[in-house]
Amino acid sequence: MxxxxxxxxxxxxxxxxxxxxxxxxxxxxxxxxxxxxxxxVLGSVSGGGGPALMGQxxxxxxxxxxLVGMVIFGTAWSLSLFxxxxxxxxxxxxxIPGRADALGAxxxxxxxxxxxxxxxxxxRTDTLDGHPSLVIGGEGLHALLVVRPMGPDARVGWTVxxxxxxxxxxxxxxxxxxxxxxxxxxxxxxxxxRDLLRGAVELAADQADH
Numbered sequence: 507m508x509x510x511x512x513x514x515x516x517x518x519x520x521x522x523x524x525x526x527x528x529x530x531x532x533x534x535x536x537x538x539x540x541x542x543x544x545x546x547v548l549g550s551v552s553g554g555g556g557p558a559l560m561g562q563x564x565x566x567x568x569x570x571x572x573l574v575g576m577v578i579f580g581t582a583w584s585l586s587l588f589x590x591x592x593x594x595x596x597x598x599x600x601x602i603p604g605r606a607d608a609l610g611a612x613x614x615x616x617x618x619x620x621x622x623x624x625x626x627x628x629x630r631t632d633t634l635d636g637h638p639s640l641v642i643g644g645e646g647l648h649a650l651l652v653v654r655p656m657g658p659d660a661r662v663g664w665t666v667x668x669x670x671x672x673x674x675x676x677x678x679x680x681x682x683x684x685x686x687x688x689x690x691x692x693x694x695x696x697x698x699x700r701d702l703l704r705g706a707v708e709l710a711a712d713q714a715d716h
Contacts, residue, residue, distance in 0.1 A: 514593045525583035536572025591667040595696035599663035602711045606655035613638035618627045619706035645695040
């Protein structure tokens with residue numbers, strides 16, 4: 507079954523938006539302060555006294571507040587470009603009928619299969635909200651697989667992701683052909699891990715039928 511991969515740009519765009527919105531708001535406050543102060547100055551020069559809409563103290567405060575906001579939030583946004591963000595490569599899952607009472611057996615079967623066929627990925631057992639799970643890592647990828655009950659059935663869901671900073675993503679986009687070829691290898695590693703997980707789950711389902 508073909509699963510549509512999530513857009514890798516989405517988490518980068520969401521994070522940048524969170525930081526850039528206060529930058530733009532600060533820019534607007536600064537522009538209001540500067541614009542109002544400019545009107546006062548122009549009015550004074552023309553001899554009309556100027557339309558003192560908010561007062562010079564308020565204008566100066568808005569200008570300073572906006573400038574400080576742009577510096578603080580702009581710096582925070584710039585630093586965030588170098589902090590890795592989680593890019594979801596694929597989210598998938600499968601249901602094993604009638605195995606809600608045997609979650610441990612399903613988990614063990616999947617673990618055995620992955621330990622046999624998963625190198626160069628490392629596998630370790632864990633629990634998530636009391637449900638048996640597996641944590642997989644390697645080749646710059648990470649994955650989490652969780653087995654939990656869904657009515658009388660066992661539901662196995664998994665997510666594969668990579669961690670990459672926005673600056674790294676931008677450099678890879680501007681890099682030459684050789685680096686782009688390595689990016690293709692990274693994409694194939696994500697597909698390989700997805701196929702390994704689905705194969706292990708399908709094997710556990712087949713074993714449950716016998």
